[in-house]
Amino acid sequence: MIDTKELSFLKRTIELAKRGLGGVSPNPYVGAILVSAEGEVLGEGYHKKYGGPHAEVLAIQDAQERDGGLNAYKIEGSTLYCSLEPCSHTNKQTPPCTDLIIRKKIKKVVILSVDPNPAVNGSGIAKLLASGIEAYSLTRNSGNSGNNGNSGSNGKEIEAEQSLENTLVREAYKLNQVFFKYISKHQPFVHLKWAQTLDGCVATKGGDSKWVTSENLRREGHKLRLTYDAILVGINTFLNDNPKLDVRYSLLEERKALDDVIARNPYRIIVGNFNKLNLTVLKSLTMLNDELVNRTIIFTPEVFTKEIKHFLYKLRDERGLRFFETKNVLANSRVSLQEVLNQLASLKISSMLVEGGPTITTEFIKQKLFDKISVFMAAKIVGEGLKAIGDLSIFKMSDSINFKIDEVEHIGEELAITLRNCSGLSK
C-alpha cells in the first residue's frame, strides 16, 4: 500500500486534470506532479487542449523552469505521479511521454488509471519498467506493485489509506469514463438528462416547461453542458422550445480565464424528419439563425420538400451547418439512433448529453444506448402532464429497468440525481 503522502500527490493529479474540463476532447483529462526524492513538489502540469502538450511534459517543464531552474537538477531521481498512464506510442501529434521520462532519469512513476487506449494499455508502464524505472498503477499491478505493505502504518491508518486509495481510483475512473468508452468502443458516451416534477412530468398538460426547476439547478445543467462535446434534442423540442443549447451563466468565460484552456459551446444536434416542417417556422428558429449555426448538426431522413432542402443546403454551404440525410431509416420513418452515434463517433464527438424530450429519451432507453442518467427534480407537482419517460411495454414490476444511484445532490429545495447504468443495459 502506498502512504498517505503519496496518495495526497495522486489526489492532486486529479485536481489538476479537472482544470482541463471541456477543452481536451476526445483526449482524456490528465494531471501530473513531479516530486523530489526529499518529497518537495518540483513541478505540476495538466493536459489543457487537444493536440497540446501532455500533463507529464508540462510537469517536467514546470520543474525545469520553476524558481529560475534552481531545482531542475532534482528531476533526476524524482517521482512522477500521474492520473493516467503515460503514452508510449508515436501515432499522434506529440512525442511519447515515456521517452522524456526515461531521458530525464526519473526514478519512479505512480499512476492512477491504466490507459485502455489499445495503443497504450499497459505498454507505457512496460516501457518504463524495461528501462529500470519503478512503475505501477493502482488499477492494475504491473511489475513492481504499490501494495508492498512497507508504509509503516498501523491498522487504522492502513484502513484509511486503503479507503482513500479506492476513492481516488474511482474518481480517476469517473473523470475519464467518457474517454474510456470512446477509445475502447469507438462510440460516444451518452448521458440522458431531464428536469421533472415530483410526479414525473417534464411539462404541463398544456406543454409548458418553462421552468420545471429553479435557476440554481438550471445553472448545474449548464455546467454539465460545458463538459460534453454535443447536446442532442428531438425535433419536437427543437420546434416547441426553440432552444439555443449553449453554455450560459458566464461558465465559458470562467473557463477561458484559465490559462490556455479551450472553452467552446458543444455541438447542437437535432434528430427528426425535416419534411414535416413549415419553412417560415424553420427560418425563425434560433439554432438555424444564431452565431453557432456551424455547431448545429441535423439528422433527418432524406428531405423531399424542395424549399426546405434548398434552405438547409444553403445554410450548410454558407454558414457551416452540418446536415445528414441518413440512409438507415426505421420502419416508422425515423432516423436510426445507432446510425447517429456512428456518425458522431466518426466526427470525433466522444460524448453527448441528451436533453429530451420524452419521445427521444425513451428511445435511447429502449435501445439501451446510454451510459448515465441525470434527473433534476423540483419539489413540485403538476398532476397530469407530459411524462419524462414514455411507454416501455412493461407490465410487471419485476420487469422494470433498475439503476444504481451514483450521487444525490441537494441544491436548495431540489435534487440532482445521477444514475449509473446497471450491467447489461449499455451496448
Ligand SMILES: NC(=O)c1ccc[n+]([C@@H]2O[C@H](COP(=O)([O-])OP(=O)(O)OC[C@H]3O[C@@H](n4cnc5c(N)ncnc54)[C@H](OP(=O)(O)O)[C@@H]3O)[C@@H](O)[C@H]2O)c1
Ligand atoms: N423538462 C425537460 O427536461 C424537457 C427537456 C426537453 C423537452 N421537454 C419538453 O418535451 C416536449 C417535446 O417532447 P416530445 O417527446 O414531444 O418530443 P422530442 O423527444 O423532443 O422529439 C421527438 C421526435 O424526435 C423524432 N425522432 C427521430 N428519430 C427518432 C427516434 N429514433 N426515436 C424517437 N424519436 C425520433 C421524431 O420525430 P420524427 O417523426 O419527425 O422523426 C419524434 O417525434 C417539449 O415540448 C419540451 O417542452 C422537456
